[in-house]
Amino acid sequence: xxxxxxxxxxxxxxxxxxxxxxxxxxxxxxxxxxxxxxxxxxxxxxxxxxxxxxxxxxxxxxxxxxxxxxxxxxxxxxxxxxxxxxxxxxxxxxxxxxxxxxxxxxxxxxxxxxxxxxxxxxxxxxxxxxxxxxxxxxxxxxxxxxxxxxxxxxxxxxxxxxxxxxxxxxxxxxxxxxxxxxxxxxxxxxxxxxxxxxxxxxxxxxxxxxxxxxxxxxxxxxxxxxxxxxxxxxxxxxxxxxxxxxxxxxxxxxxxxxxxxxxxxxxxxxxxxxxxxxxxxxxxxxxxxxxxxxxxxxxxxxxxxxxxxxxxxxxxxxxxxxxxxxxxxxxxxxxxxxxxxxxxxxxxxxxxxxxxxxxxxxxxxxxxxxxxxxxxxxxxxxxxxxxxxxxxxxxxxxxxxxxxxxxxxxxxxxxxxxxxxxxxxxxxxxxxxxxxxxxxxxxxx
Amino acid sequence: xxxxxxxxxxxxxxxxxxxxxxxxxxxxxxxxxxxxxxxxxxxxxxxxxxxxxxxxxxxxxxxxxxxxxxxxxxxxxxxxxxxxxxxxxxxxxxxxxxxxxxxxxxxxxxxxxxxxxxxxxxxxxxxxxxxxxxxxxxxxxxxxxxxxxxxxxxxxxxxxxxxxxxxxxxxxxxxxxxxxxxxxxxxxxxxxxxxxxxxxxxxxxxxxxxxxxxxxxxxxxxxxxxxxxxxxxxxxxxxxxxxxxxxxxxxxxxxxxxxxxxxxxxxxxxxxxxxxxxxxxxxxxxxxxxxxxxxxxxxxxxxxxxxxxxxxxxxxxxxxxxxxxxxxxxxxxxxxxxxxxxxxxxxxxxxxxxxxxxxxxxxxxxxxxxxxxxxxxxxxxxxxxxxxxxxxxxxxxxxxxxxxxxxxxxxxxxxxxxxxxxxxxxxxxxxxxxxx
Numbered sequence: 001x002x003x004x005x006x007x008x009x010x011x012x013x014x015x016x017x018x019x020x021x022x023x024x025x026x027x028x029x030x031x032x033x034x035x036x037x038x039x040x041x042x043x044x045x046x047x048x049x050x051x052x053x054x055x056x057x058x059x060x061x062x063x064x065x066x067x068x069x070x071x072x073x074x075x076x077x078x079x080x081x082x083x084x085x086x087x088x089x090x091x092x093x094x095x096x097x098x099x100x101x102x103x104x105x106x107x108x109x110x111x112x113x114x115x116x117x118x119x120x121x122x123x124x125x126x127x128x129x130x131x132x133x134x135x136x137x138x139x140x141x142x143x144x145x146x147x148x149x150x151x152x153x154x155x156x157x158x159x160x161x162x163x164x165x166x167x168x169x170x171x172x173x174x175x176x177x178x179x180x181x182x183x184x185x186x187x188x189x190x191x192x193x194x195x196x197x198x199x200x201x202x203x204x205x206x207x208x209x210x211x212x213x214x215x216x217x218x219x220x221x222x223x224x225x226x227x228x229x230x231x232x233x234x235x236x237x238x239x240x241x242x243x244x245x246x247x248x249x250x251x252x253x254x255x256x257x258x259x260x261x262x263x264x265x266x267x268x269x270x271x272x273x274x275x276x277x278x279x280x281x282x283x284x285x286x287x288x289x290x291x292x293x294x295x296x297x298x299x300x301x302x303x304x305x306x307x308x309x310x311x312x313x314x315x316x317x318x319x320x321x322x323x324x325x326x327x328x329x330x331x332x333x334x335x336x337x338x339x340x341x342x343x344x345x346x347x348x349x350x351x352x353x354x355x356x357x358x359x360x361x362x363x364x365x366x367x368x369x370x371x372x373x374x375x376x377x378x379x380x381x382x383x384x385x386x387x388x389x390x391x392x393x394x395x396x397x398x399x400x401x402x403x404x405x406x407x408x409x410x411x412x413x414x415x416x417x418x419x420x421x422x423x424x425x426x427x428x429x430x431x432x433x434x435x436x437x438x439x440x441x442x443x444x445x
Numbered sequence: 446x447x448x449x450x451x452x453x454x455x456x457x458x459x460x461x462x463x464x465x466x467x468x469x470x471x472x473x474x475x476x477x478x479x480x481x482x483x484x485x486x487x488x489x490x491x492x493x494x495x496x497x498x499x500x501x502x503x504x505x506x507x508x509x510x511x512x513x514x515x516x517x518x519x520x521x522x523x524x525x526x527x528x529x530x531x532x533x534x535x536x537x538x539x540x541x542x543x544x545x546x547x548x549x550x551x552x553x554x555x556x557x558x559x560x561x562x563x564x565x566x567x568x569x570x571x572x573x574x575x576x577x578x579x580x581x582x583x584x585x586x587x588x589x590x591x592x593x594x595x596x597x598x599x600x601x602x603x604x605x606x607x608x609x610x611x612x613x614x615x616x617x618x619x620x621x622x623x624x625x626x627x628x629x630x631x632x633x634x635x636x637x638x639x640x641x642x643x644x645x646x647x648x649x650x651x652x653x654x655x656x657x658x659x660x661x662x663x664x665x666x667x668x669x670x671x672x673x674x675x676x677x678x679x680x681x682x683x684x685x686x687x688x689x690x691x692x693x694x695x696x697x698x699x700x701x702x703x704x705x706x707x708x709x710x711x712x713x714x715x716x717x718x719x720x721x722x723x724x725x726x727x728x729x730x731x732x733x734x735x736x737x738x739x740x741x742x743x744x745x746x747x748x749x750x751x752x753x754x755x756x757x758x759x760x761x762x763x764x765x766x767x768x769x770x771x772x773x774x775x776x777x778x779x780x781x782x783x784x785x786x787x788x789x790x791x792x793x794x795x796x797x798x799x800x801x802x803x804x805x806x807x808x809x810x811x812x813x814x815x816x817x818x819x820x821x822x823x824x825x826x827x828x829x830x831x832x833x834x835x836x837x838x839x840x841x842x843x844x845x846x847x848x849x850x851x852x853x854x855x856x857x858x859x860x861x862x863x864x865x866x867x868x869x870x871x872x873x874x875x876x877x878x879x880x881x
Contacts, residue, residue, distance in 0.1 A: 046524070046525075047525065049525065049526075050526065051525065051526060052500065052505050052525060052526035052527060052528045052529075053498050053499075053500060053505035053506050053507040053523075053525065053526070053528050053767075054500075054504050054505050054506055054507075054523055054524030054525025054526060055506050055507075055521050055522075055523070055524040055525065056506070056507040056508075056767070057506070057507070057508045057509070057521055058508075058509045058510070058765050059508075059509070059510045059511075060494065060509075060510055060511040060765070061511055061512075062511055068484075071484040071485065072484055072485045072486075072487075073483070073484060073485065073486040073487070074486075074487050074488075075486065075487070075488040075489070076488070076489050076490070077488065077489075077490040077491070078490070078491050079490075079491065079492050079493045079494060079511040079512065080493065080511060080512050085491075092489055114519060115519065115521055118521075122524070213881055239482075240481070240482040240483055241482070243482035243483075244481075244482050244576050244577075244611075304483055304484060305483075323475075323477075323488065323490045323492070324477075324488070325479075325483060325486050325488065327483060364618050364619070366576070366611050366618065366619050367618045367619075369618070444881070
């Protein structure tokens with residue numbers, strides 16, 4: 001019996017061997033897939049100074065058992081980790097009950113460890129306010145900051161990879177002109193400065209003139225390029241998106257963008273606190289080439305979509321919650337750098353627009369049309385950044401946009417790309433990207 | 446969770462000097478059925494969670510977790526602002542809906558419904574297919590105990606349906622329908638398929654006028670979308686300036702036919718409950734009466750501060766979430782004697798807009814909006830041509846003042862709460878091919 005009793009190890013106290021044996025009893029057809037997913041979550045939040053209640057702590061744990069057979073999935077989830085609940089969920093998922101079932105596994109996870117020091121979290125809003133003042137700005141805002149921690153353990157019939165954990169921060173800010181949100185890997189001084197710069201620019205952009213609808217050259221800074229890639233490459237190459245339009249394999253080898261586009265998904269290279277060695281189905285996370293020189297190489301696949309395909313590779317499954325089946329999603333997108341400096345890209349885009357950030361984006365998977373919303377930008381004049389412009393939207397088709405990327409910078413930045421909410425699954429997604437230059441992009445206010 | 450456990454938790458918190466405290470507990474079962482690119486998925490969940498809000502006159506905290514709370518917490522040190530909880534008041538009698546005891550739908554029944562939608566869709570429109578169908582059904586029990594004497598328990602149930610279909614026209618966007626009801630069995634496959642087909646056909650065949658005005662018949666989906674855009678006005682928290690900017694010389698913000706209510710006890714409603722998320726009795730609140738703004742939704746705390754009537758409208762999205770002011774069943778009051786057909790017959794030249802084709806943009810401060818819509822061109826009360834790719838544009842105040850007729854076909858849609866509207870006849874808005 002493999003049983004770790006160290007309370008410092010998250011989700012210790014699970015009898016993984018017995019769990020695997022029980023799962024093997026319900027996966028009694030040749031191609032069946034059965035797994036158990038255990039998770040524990042903790043979120044600590046500090047609200048704005050004038051809000052009650054004060055500190056907010058959310059802690060939860062539970063599990064789900066899943067059986068996949070012939071294109072059908074059965075899933076049973078519980079909000080506790082306990083032997084009796086496991087047995088009940090197992091019977092709910094089983095298509096036929098074994099005549100001599102194995103004994104139910106011992107599931108006795110250690111209690112949640114005591115709350116770690118949260119003083120840095122509590123000080124974060126004050127640090128951001130001070131950083132904004134150093135930029136000679138002041139405006140009303142209500143900042144909420146959260147620390148998210150997640151521990152997961154996946155056990156299959158034949159494998160039980162190492163437990164995984166993630167830890168990161170997020171904040172959302174209510175401003176008189178709207179809401180701003182960001183993911184932050186850590187609460188370092190650099191994170192404070194980055195957030196202060198974003199909020200101050202947003203403030204100054206409120207009085208900025210709007211852009212008239214136009215087609216023009218556009219340069220996107222690394223954070224904006226990251227969100228764009230998430231929408232038009234990440235989502236477009238998820239197997240559940242591709243299946244809506246037909247056979248997934250028919251996308252392989254398609255020239256989706258220009259030769260400058262080398263896009264990967266690599267959870268093993270994500271910021272350290274969210275780095276993963278296996279996905280939410282327990283499959284090994286790999287460095288996956290989504291686009292190699294603009295050509296589709298390996299879409300984001302989970303076990304369901306890769307089950308009957310030799311061409312697809314699982315390892316990109318994510319679960320927003322134990323109550324939902326996993327789905328293929330990106331974890332950490334990378335756009336490999338090109339050779340142009342930001343100055344080169346700006347010089348080649350005279351008369352165009354520069355956008356450092358994106359507030360949100362969306363893709364219609366069937367029509368291939370996308371929109372990204374840009375909270376502010378700058379006109380490019382004489383190869384340098386000029387007048388500030390107000391909020392606008394960049395839109396078009398995936399193929400049109402990717403075909404229009406004619407420059408990739410060398411200024412790679414690692415940044416939280418934000419929360420992804422496709423099909424109601426809210427997931428943090430990460431990215432590292434350089435600036436990019438797009439020819440004849442459609443922009444409107 | 447037993448009352449004894451909740452009382453023990455309250456006692457333990459009081460022992461730590463936290464005299465203002467609340468224990469909230471929710472448990473339930475839910476089933477979810479999905480057909481789509483990930484095959485057929487049948488999920489069942491048993492959920493159980495709790496939340497404690499507690500504070501002294503100096504600071505407070507919120508802790509939530511799965512399972513049941515323990516007397517020892519662990520509780521964090523309170524921080525920030527003090528907490529004020531509502532006092533206990535008498536709860537008007539409430540008859541629980543009769544369907545609470547009905548079993549949740551089984552896998553075969555649910556998948557059969559989704560398959561029936563798919564089959565009807567294909568038979569009505571060659572080349573159409575369901576790309577995603579999702580059914581959720583669940584029931585729950587909620588209890589709230591507070592140090593101020595509130596002790597309430599109630600049960601709920603709800604079902605929701607989301608379907609997305611694509612038609613024979615390549616590159617066209619999908620048609621989507623989202624509905625909620627108390628029971629999954631109330632969803633009618635042929636009606637849902639018919640609606641999807643209408644929208645797909647309009648996308649394929651409809652055209653938009655360059656620019657046109659006229660009488661506009663707005664179907665319930667349009668009315669709901671416009672009411673959702675109006676929520677900042679109806680939810681309090683700084684809505685005064687918006688109301689002032691919309692008032693005319695007579696003090697009205699809309700036509701005399703504009704009556705908007707919120708009712709947490711709406712009979713047969715998905716969110717029907719005797720109390721809100723803080724244990725305050727739910728009730729009907731008149732928000733706009735005959736075009737005059739009466740008041741926004743108000744929690745007991747807002748109401749006390751601003752001299753308003755308490756709406757009983759504090760909602761919790763789940764046990765993880767803090768209670769917040771939000772609509773329960775917020776709707777434009779229908780005219781029981783007016784049939785849609787009679788409004789339709791009265792339109793000599795205009796448009797019948799049946800649905801939106803995207804999210805649109807609303808700017809309450811600048812008093813303007815634009816919303817992509819589809820429907821029919823109307824001539825002498827009859828559909829003369831399909832309409833698609835058009836933008837309904839204008840000012841929000843023009844919409845509110847331009848309501849000339851309200852039908853009786855009230856329909857609710859799930860947004861943040863259930864938002865409802867009947868068909869309305871409106872003038873003063875414009876349809877454009879290009880929104881700019």
